[in-house]
Amino acid sequence: MEIHLIRHGKTLANEKRLYCGSTDLPLSENGRVEIIRLKEQGVYPSADMLFTSGLLRAEQTLEIIYGYVESMVIPQITEFDFGLFEMKSYEELKEDADYQAWITDLTGDVKCPDGDSKMMFERRVADGFNQIINKAEKDAVIICHGGVIVSIMERLMPGERNFYEWQPEPGRGYTLLYDNVSERLKLYKPI
Numbered sequence: 001m002e003i004h005l006i007r008h009g010k011t012l013a014n015e016k017r018l019y020c021g022s023t024d025l026p027l028s029e030n031g032r033v034e035i036i037r038l039k040e041q042g043v044y045p046s047a048d049m050l051f052t053s054g055l056l057r058a059e060q061t062l063e064i065i066y067g068y069v070e071s072m073v074i075p076q077i078t079e080f081d082f083g084l085f086e087m088k089s090y091e092e093l094k095e096d097a098d099y100q101a102w103i104t105d106l107t108g109d110v111k112c113p114d115g116d117s118k119m120m121f122e123r124r125v126a127d128g129f130n131q132i133i134n135k136a137e138k139d140a141v142i143i144c145h146g147g148v149i150v151s152i153m154e155r156l157m158p159g160e161r162n163f164y165e166w167q168p169e170p171g172r173g174y175t176l177l178y179d180n181v182s183e184r185l186k187l188y189k190p191i
Contacts, residue, residue: 001180002139003132004045005149005173006191008057009035009064014170018087021079021115021147027060031170035064038171043191045175048138053078058143061171065143072135076128079145083115125151133180149173156185 010031013020027035038044044065052058054073062071085093085102093099102110108118116124125148132142150166153174168174168190177187 001136001178002045002047003136003176003178004047004139004141004191005152005168005176006044006061006065006141006143007146007149007168007170007173008055008061008143010170011057013087016089018089019082019085019093020087021145022081023086024056026056027064031057032060032064035061035171039065043171045139045141045191047141049136049140051077051132051136051140051142051144053144053148055079055145058145062143066141074128074131074142076124076131077142077144077148080121080147081112081115083112085112085115121147122151122155126155129155133178133183136180146170153188157188 008031009027011020011025012028013023013025015028015030050062050066050069050071051074052062052071054075055078062069085099098113102112105118108122111117111120128148129152132140146167149168150163153161153166154163156176173191174188175191176185178184179186
């Protein structure tokens with residue numbers, strides 16, 4: 001089965017380089033234009049089932065690409081919850097002790113205050129991805145978030161790339177040839 005992971009289009013938070021996970025922002029005008037341009041270029045695959053995180057930016061991306069179609073919301077594939085760091089930039093946070101503890105954490109156990117730890121996030125995303133695999137009978141599109149895509153790819157291809165190397169640009173992602181019987185990734189290619 002093919003699973004297409006697509007990152008939502010740009011938001012104002014992406015453009016301003018702010019941490020934005022659980023904040024439910026719409027696409028920016030630039031984000032809309034870029035998704036329309038990619039659609040016109042024929043970048044996006046078709047699929048039998050469509051899934052989103054349910055956040056507005058993912059729903060708007062789905063609508064631009066596929067129109068008003070039936071999709072399934074999987075809340076476990078929402079972006080990392082940055083808690084008190086939400087909608088702030090590195091420059092605003094770089095002197096904060098809690099922020100420093102979080103970005104230098106090597107265990108994945110340090111939580112953003114009132115938000116996720118890396119381990120919490122990875123478990124949640126793995127659960128959401130497993131739900132999708134169990135529901136998808138044929139090819140599927142998942143429109144979600146950059147961190148979610150990275151988490152899925154790191155889980156399926158451990159050690160192949162680092163976080164930043166897996167992070168797709170807004171509106172891009174990966175097509176996975178996934179064997180749901182053996183629960184293994186056979187092949188992937190960029191979208």
